[in-house]
Amino acid sequence: MTRVHDMGGRFGDGPVVPEPQGIARFKAEWQARALALTLASGALGKWNIDTSRHARECLSPADYARFSYYEKWIAALADLLVETGLLEAGDLRDAGSGASLPLIDAALKSDQVAAVLAKGGAYDRPGDVPVAFAVGQAVQTVRPSANRLIDGGHTRLPSYAAGARGRILRCHGAHVFPDSNAHLAGESPQPLYSVIFPAGELWSAPENPKDEVVLDLWQPYLEPA
Amino acid sequence: MPHDHSDHDHPHALLPPDPALRVKALETILTRKGLVDPAALDEIIDAYQNRIGPRNGAEVVARAWTDPAFHTALMADATSVVADLGYYGRQGEHMVVVENTPQTHNMVVCTLCSCYPWPLLGIPPGWYKSDAYRARAVREPRKVLADFGVSLPETTAVRVWDSTAEVRYLVLPMRPAGSDGMTAAQLADLVTRDSMIGTGLPRVPS
Numbered sequence: 001m002t003r004v005h006d007m008g009g010r011f012g013d014g015p016v017v018p019e020p021q022g023i024a025r026f027k028a029e030w031q032a033r034a035l036a037l038t039l040a041s042g043a044l045g046k047w048n049i050d051t052s053r054h055a056r057e058c059l060s061p062a063d064y065a066r067f068s069y070y071e072k073w074i075a076a077l078a079d080l081l082v083e084t085g086l087l088e089a090g091d092l093r094d095a096g097s098g099a100s101l102p103l104i105d106a107a108l109k110s111d112q113v114a115a116v117l118a119k120g121g122a123y124d125r126p127g128d129v130p131v132a133f134a135v136g137q138a139v140q141t142v143r144p145s146a147n148r149l150i151d152g153g154h155t156r157l158p159s160y161a162a163g164a165r166g167r168i169l170r171c172h173g174a175h176v177f178p179d180s181n182a183h184l185a186g187e188s189p190q191p192l193y194s195v196i197f198p199a200g201e202l203w204s205a206p207e208n209p210k211d212e213v214v215l216d217l218w219q220p221y222l223e224p225a
Numbered sequence: 226m227p228h229d230h231s232d233h234d235h236p237h238a239l240l241p242p243d244p245a246l247r248v249k250a251l252e253t254i255l256t257r258k259g260l261v262d263p264a265a266l267d268e269i270i271d272a273y274q275n276r277i278g279p280r281n282g283a284e285v286v287a288r289a290w291t292d293p294a295f296h297t298a299l300m301a302d303a304t305s306v307v308a309d310l311g312y313y314g315r316q317g318e319h320m321v322v323v324e325n326t327p328q329t330h331n332m333v334v335c336t337l338c339s340c341y342p343w344p345l346l347g348i349p350p351g352w353y354k355s356d357a358y359r360a361r362a363v364r365e366p367r368k369v370l371a372d373f374g375v376s377l378p379e380t381t382a383v384r385v386w387d388s389t390a391e392v393r394y395l396v397l398p399m400r401p402a403g404s405d406g407m408t409a410a411q412l413a414d415l416v417t418r419d420s421m422i423g424t425g426l427p428r429v430p431s
Contacts, residue, residue: 011360019351030244035269040261079236104260120314212384
């Protein structure tokens with residue numbers, strides 16, 4: 001039901017290794033190029049952030065586990081470019097040949113980069129779905145964690161939090177619904193809430209009974225408790 | 226849209242397996258097709274290696290420590306307050322600031338991918354994107370904090386924020402003892418990147 005990226009709570013990973021403070025550094029030049037290529041390709045407007053997340057999640061479990069972070073990005077980017085028709089599979093097979101074409105109008109230009117990064121893209125929307133839950137209200141997440149629109153599709157309810165009881169901490173208003181948006185099936189805005197769970201509701205042996213986990217969850221992931 | 230393929234059907238498998246060669250090949254193709262401008266790639270990299278980083282977040286934290294009206298506004302609507310400082314942007318469209326107190330320590334993770342407040346902290350460090358952090362931060366935050374050399378009293382609750390939507394969280398750490406009388410600029414030097422993620426504490430003035 002779940003995919004390999006859904007790893008919250010998993011046992012068996014080793015220590016977390018801190019790094020120097022300050023701006024995070026790329027470990028190699030190709031990692032910087034991978035990030036920049038992904039952003040510049042995204043600016044072509046053929047997909048959205050949920051689509052690109054889902055493309056990474058659709059890597060085979062073996063690839064997902066063995067690829068480093070930016071290898072996942074570049075593999076998913078190649079897959080998306082072919083899926084959306086910006087490239088053909090043959091282009092990937094034979095990178096070095098073919099005519100050079102002029103830069104298309106939609107391509108991100110260097111003098112536009114700062115403005116595009118600063119502009120971002122908000123995800124809140126005017127929503128016509130009535131808000132069902134109030135701050136402080138007890139709720140329970142649906143179980144299993146799964147896309148209810150497309151089997152095996154993108155969803156943002158981690159499996160560790162499926163079927164758990166918490167309470168509404170905050171309502172963010174309606175936001176683009178990833179379960180639909182990832183599949184270019186419409187933004188379908190849904191009310192988004194911060195929901196707080198006691199650690200003991202999620203884990204059999206919480207480190208401290210006072211500890212809590214907060215997740216941002218869309219209304220379709222929630223039921224009254 | 227992307228759906229399941231057997232391994233050999235994923236188009237990416239047609240590219241060279243070595244990551245550096247793979248990225249180079251893709252950049253070559255996209256440039257040749259007129260879809261990507263290499264100069265724009267240079268500009269993106271320059272922005273995230275030289276301009277957009279945790280100094281931005283540290284400025285916000287130091288100001289919140291020294292300006293009560295700013296603090297109140299920041300806690301009420303962080304998105305518009307940081308936008309006024311020029312820190313709105315990609316991966317920071319919906320900001321929420323969560324404040325540490327003696328009762329509650331906040332810590333931010335993204336278990337499903339690596340969501341992070343880019344305009345305030347820059348690109349995430351390697352550990353934030355690691356399987357170990359994503360897997361462990363929600364279940365055993367205190368052991369993860371120990372990996373960073375941080376130990377909290379049992380009386381302090383740890384509240385972990387899993388960034389599952391487009392809301393991005395910045396931790397407002399507690400102002401360190403011994404920092405009375407310091408200017409906002411001096412205080413900003415105490416604010417580490419990790420203290421704004423919640424895996425570290427601010428530096429203590431020497």
